[in-house]
Amino acid sequence: MVDSAILSPTTGTTTPAVDAVPPKLEVRDLTIRYGDAVALRGVNLSIREHEIFGIIGPANAGKTSFLKAVNRMDVFTTGMRVAGEIRFNGRDTRRLNNVYALRSRIGVVFPLPVGLPMTVYENVALSPRLRGIKEKAELDVIVQRCLTRAALWDEVKDRLHALGSLLSGGQQQRLTIARALSQEPDLLMLDEFSIAVDPVTTMRIEDVLKELRKEVTIILVTNLVQQARRLADRTAFFLGGECVEIGVTEDLFTGEVKDQRTRDYVEGRFG
Amino acid sequence: MGTSTQALSGRATDTQAAADFDRRNLDWYVDKLIAVIVFVCGISAILFVLGIFFFVTKEGIGFVFEKMDFREFFLTPYWSPSDAEDPEYGILALMAGTASVTGLAMLVAVPFSLGAAIFIAEFASGKTREALKVLVELLAAIPSVVWGFIGLVIMNPLLIKWFDIPVGLCVLNAGIILGLMAAPIMTSIAEDALKAVPDRYREAAEAMGATRWQVIYKVVLPAAKNGLLGGVLLGVGRGFGETMAVLMATGHAVNIPGSIFDSVRALTATIAAELGEAVVGGEHYQVLFTIGIFLFLVTFIINLSADLIVRGIRKG
Numbered sequence: 001m002v003d004s005a006i007l008s009p010t011t012g013t014t015t016p017a018v019d020a021v022p023p024k025l026e027v028r029d030l031t032i033r034y035g036d037a038v039a040l041r042g043v044n045l046s047i048r049e050h051e052i053f054g055i056i057g058p059a060n061a062g063k064t065s066f067l068k069a070v071n072r073m074d075v076f077t078t079g080m081r082v083a084g085e086i087r088f089n090g091r092d093t094r095r096l097n098n099v100y101a102l103r104s105r106i107g108v109v110f111p112l113p114v115g116l117p118m119t120v121y122e123n124v125a126l127s128p129r130l131r132g133i134k135e136k137a138e139l140d141v142i143v144q145r146c147l148t149r150a151a152l153w154d155e156v157k158d159r160l161h162a163l164g165s166l167l168s169g170g171q172q173q174r175l176t177i178a179r180a181l182s183q184e185p186d187l188l189m190l191d192e193f194s195i196a197v198d199p200v201t202t203m204r205i206e207d208v209l210k211e212l213r214k215e216v217t218i219i220l221v222t223n224l225v226q227q228a229r230r231l232a233d234r235t236a237f238f239l240g241g242e243c244v245e246i247g248v249t250e251d252l253f254t255g256e257v258k259d260q261r262t263r264d265y266v267e268g269r270f271g
Numbered sequence: 272m273g274t275s276t277q278a279l280s281g282r283a284t285d286t287q288a289a290a291d292f293d294r295r296n297l298d299w300y301v302d303k304l305i306a307v308i309v310f311v312c313g314i315s316a317i318l319f320v321l322g323i324f325f326f327v328t329k330e331g332i333g334f335v336f337e338k339m340d341f342r343e344f345f346l347t348p349y350w351s352p353s354d355a356e357d358p359e360y361g362i363l364a365l366m367a368g369t370a371s372v373t374g375l376a377m378l379v380a381v382p383f384s385l386g387a388a389i390f391i392a393e394f395a396s397g398k399t400r401e402a403l404k405v406l407v408e409l410l411a412a413i414p415s416v417v418w419g420f421i422g423l424v425i426m427n428p429l430l431i432k433w434f435d436i437p438v439g440l441c442v443l444n445a446g447i448i449l450g451l452m453a454a455p456i457m458t459s460i461a462e463d464a465l466k467a468v469p470d471r472y473r474e475a476a477e478a479m480g481a482t483r484w485q486v487i488y489k490v491v492l493p494a495a496k497n498g499l500l501g502g503v504l505l506g507v508g509r510g511f512g513e514t515m516a517v518l519m520a521t522g523h524a525v526n527i528p529g530s531i532f533d534s535v536r537a538l539t540a541t542i543a544a545e546l547g548e549a550v551v552g553g554e555h556y557q558v559l560f561t562i563g564i565f566l567f568l569v570t571f572i573i574n575l576s577a578d579l580i581v582r583g584i585r586k587g
Contacts, residue, residue, distance in 0.1 A: 096292040098299050105291075130298075 022090055024049045024187060024217045025070065030084035032065045032074075039065040043084075043243040045236055052209065052218045054232025054249060056225050056265070061238035063221045067189045070219075071106045072099045089186065104131070107180030107216075111192040113172035115164035116179075120147075120156050123164040123175055127183045142182055149212070150178035151204045170201040177205065181212075188212065189219045194227065206231055225266050229253050237262045327567055331560030338554065339561065350525045350536075352545065352555045360558045362565070367527045368535030372445045372517055373510035375531065379450025380457055380506055385499070387454070388461035393487055404462070411455035415515040422448040422520030436532045440522035443531040448520045449513055453506040460505060464498020465491060504577040508570060514539040538562055 023046035032040040040062035047053045055063050065080075067073075072093055074080040086093045088102065096102055104127070116123050124143045133139060143160070147153040152174040156167070164175055173196055180188060190209075194202040209218060209231055222228050228235045228249060235249040237259075245252070245262045257263045339360075347361030391403050422444050430439035468491050476490045492499070514537075522534025523544065542559050549556040 091292055098292055098295050100299060100302070101291045101294065101296075 021049060023047055023087075024089065025219075026085075026087040026090075028085040028087075030066070030069060030082070030086060032062065032069055033081045033083075034065075035079045038241055040069075040238075040243075041241050045243065045246055047217060047219065049217055050213055050215075051233040052213055052220055052231050054228035054235035055219065055221045055238055056223070056228045056235055057238035058223075058265070060240065062241045063238050064191055066238070067108065067191055067219065067221060070187075070189065071103050071108060072096075075099060104183055105186045107183045107185035107188045109173070109176050109180050109188070109190045109193045111195045113169055113176050113196055115167055115172040115175050117163070117165055119161045120164045120167070120175060121160040124178050124182045127179065146178040146181040147175075149181055149208060150174045151201075151208050152178055170197045173197050174201065174205065177208070185216055187217045187219065189221070191221045192223055194222070194224065202227075225253075225268075237265060239265070324567060327560055327563045331557050331562075331564050334554065334557035334561050335564070344561075348525070348527050350541070352549075352558060358554065362538065362562060364525045364527050365536055365538045365541055365562070368442075368521065368525075369511065369517075369537040369539070371442045371528050371531075371535060372449055372521060372537060373507065375442060375446025376449035376453055376510045377503070377507060379447055380454040380510075381503055383450070384454040384457035384502070384506070385461055387458045388465055389487060391458070392462045392465035393483070393491065404459075407455045407458050407462075411459060413452075415452065415513060416519075418448050418452050419516040419519030422516060426520065430532075434532060438522060438534060440520055441532050441534050442521070442528050445517050445520040445535075445537075446531070448516050449510050452513065452516060453509045456509065457502045457506040460502030461495075461499050464495040464502065467498065468494045500580060501577070504573065508573060511570065511573070512539060512566070514543045518543055538566055 025047040027043055027045050030040060030043040031038065043062075043066070055066065057063055068077065068080070069082045070086060070088070070093070074082045082094070088106075093099075093102055116126065118126070121143055124146050125139045128139055128142050133142070144153060144157075147156060152171060155171060156162075156175075164172065167175060173193060177190075177193070193205065197205065206227070209220070212218065220228065220232055229252075232249045234246065235252055236246040237244045237252065239261060245257060245259050247256070247258075251257070252262060252266055255263065257266075343359070343361055345361075345366075346363055347359070348364035348367070349359040349361045350364060351359045387403075387407070391400055391407070395403055423440070426444045426448065427439035430436065430441070430444055472490050472494060473486055476486045481489065517537045518540035521537060521540065523536050523540060524534035525536050526533055528535050542562055545555070546559050549559060
C-alpha cells in the first residue's frame with residue numbers, strides 16, 4: 001500500500017486516501033533568509049514515508065539551506081532565519097522542546113566527507129553511545145551492520161581501530177554514511193554526497209540507497225540530474241531560491257514538465 | 272498557515288518519535304547547565320578586567336584629580352618622588368625608557384622569531400622539528416628573573432668589554448634580553464599560524480613552479496598574517512609589561528636615552544622598585560598607581576588596535 005502511494009502521480013492536492021498515511025515531512029510556505037538575502041522563497045512540498053525524494057538545481061538554488069532548515073541547523077547558524085512551517089512526523093519542528101531529539105532522528109551526509117578525528121569504529125559507535133548504548137557486543141553488531149550497509153565493511157574490517165580521518169576520500173564518505181545510519185534515522189538527507197567520490201563508489205552507494213529505501217525516507221540533494229533519475233521516486237527542481245517544479249522523477253525527464261526551465265535544466269541546456 | 276492540528280496516524284514509531292521531541296532528557300539539561308557554566312566563566316573575564324581597573328583607579332584617582340599637573344606628569348623627565356620639600360613626578364624619562372627597551376626588543380625578536388617559525392614550520396622535518404618545538408617551548412618557560420640575572424651577570428661584562436663602555440646595564444642589554452625573552456612565545460604563536468595554513472595552498476603554489484621561498488612569501492605568509500600579527504602584538508605586550516628583567520638589565524637610572532648604551536628606567540620597574548617604600552595612601556603611592564592606570568590604558572589601546580587591525584585584515 002505504501003508502494004501505491006509512491007507510484008501515484010503527485011498533484012497539488014492530495015486525495016483523502018493518501019492522507020491516511022501522513023507525509024513524513026511536510027513543508028508549508030518555507031522561506032529562508034540570511035540577513036537580507038533570501039535563500040529560499042515560499043516552498044511547499046511533502047515527502048512521503050519510504051520514498052527517495054530528489055532535489056536538483058544549480059548552485060545557490062537553496063538546496064542546502066533547505067536541508068539545514070529541516071534538521072534545525074538554523075539554531076546555530078548566525079543570521080539564518082526560517083519562516084514557514086516544517087512538519088516532521090506530523091510535528092512542527094519549530095515548536096519542539098528538544099531539538100537534539102529531532103536531529104538524532106535525521107541523518108545528514110554533507111558534501112565533503114567528514115571522518116571525525118577518532119577511529120573508524122568510534123566514528124560509527126559515537127551515535128549509539130550518545131543514545132546510551134554501552135554494551136560492547138551490541139556496539140560491535142551496530143558498527144558491523146552500518147559499515148556493511150554503507151559498503152565499507154570489507155575494506156575496513158581489518159583496521160577498525162585506525163584513525164577514520166586517514167581513510168581515502170571515498171572511504172571517508174562511506175564512513176560518513178555509516179555514521180548517519182548508526183543514528184537509525186527516520187529520515188536520511190544526503191547533500192551532493194558524490195562530489196568527493198569516484199564513480200564506482202558512487203554506484204555502490206547508490207545501490208545501498210536503493211536498499212535503504214525499504215527502511216528510511218531519503219532526501220537526495222544532487223547536482224547530477226542523472227543520479228536523481230536513477231534513484232529518486234519524485235524530484236523537485238530548485239532554482240534561485242524557488243521551487244520551480246515537483247513531480248514524479250521520470251516525468252521530468254520524459255518531458256512531462258509544467259515549466260520550460262525544468263526541461264532546460266534536465267536536458268543540460270542551462271547556461 | 273495550516274494551524275489546524277493534524278490528527279496523528281496510529282503508527283507507533285511516529286507517535287513515539289513525536290513524544291521524544293518534547294521530552295527533555297538528562298542530556299538536554301546537562302547541555303543547558305554547561306551553557307550556563309561556560310557563560311559565567313566567559314563573563315568573569317569582563318568582571319576581572321573591570322575589577323582590576325576599578326582597584327587601580329581607586330588608588331590612583333585621588334592624585335589624578337587633586338594634585339596632578341598633566342604637563343609636568345607627561346612632559347617633564349624629572350622623577351624624584353622622595354624629595355621631602357618638592358617632589359617631582361615627571362614620567363617622560365620612564366616612558367622613554369620603556370619605549371626604547373621595548374622597541375629594541377621587537378627589533379631583535381620579530382625577525383628572529385619569524386625566521387625561527389618559518390624554519391620550524393616550513394623547512395624542518397621529523398625529529399629536528401619536534402626537538403626545536405620542545406626547546407622553544409622550554410625557552411618560553413624560563414622565568415624573567417633568570418633572564419634578568421643573565422643580563423646582569425653575563426651580558427653586562429660582555430658589553431663593557433666589547434663596546435668599551437663604563438656600565439653595561441643599558442638599553443642595548445635590556446633590549447636584547449627582552450627580545451630573547453619575547454622571541455620563544457612569538458615563535459610558538461607564529462609557528463602555529465603557519466602550520467594552520469592548509470597544505471593544499473602550498474601544493475597549488477608549488478605546482479605552478481614557485482620556489483620554496485616564493486611559496487612562503489607569496490602564499491603562506493599572507494595566509495597566516497593574522498596569526499603572525501597576533502604573535503607580534505603579544506610580544507609587544509610582553510615587553511611593555513615585563514618588570515623584573517628590565518629592572519635588572521636597564522641600570523634603573525632615570526634618563527632619556529641618547530644612545531643604546533645609556534641606562535634607563537622603565538615604568539613597570541619603577542612601580543616594582545618603589546611601591547614597597549611608598550607610604551600607603553600617600554602622594555607617592557598614588558602616583559605609582561597613576562602610572563598603573565596609564566600602563567593599563569596603553570595596554571588596552573594596544574590590544575584594541577590589534578583587534579581592529581586583525582578585523583580589518585579579515586574583512587579585506
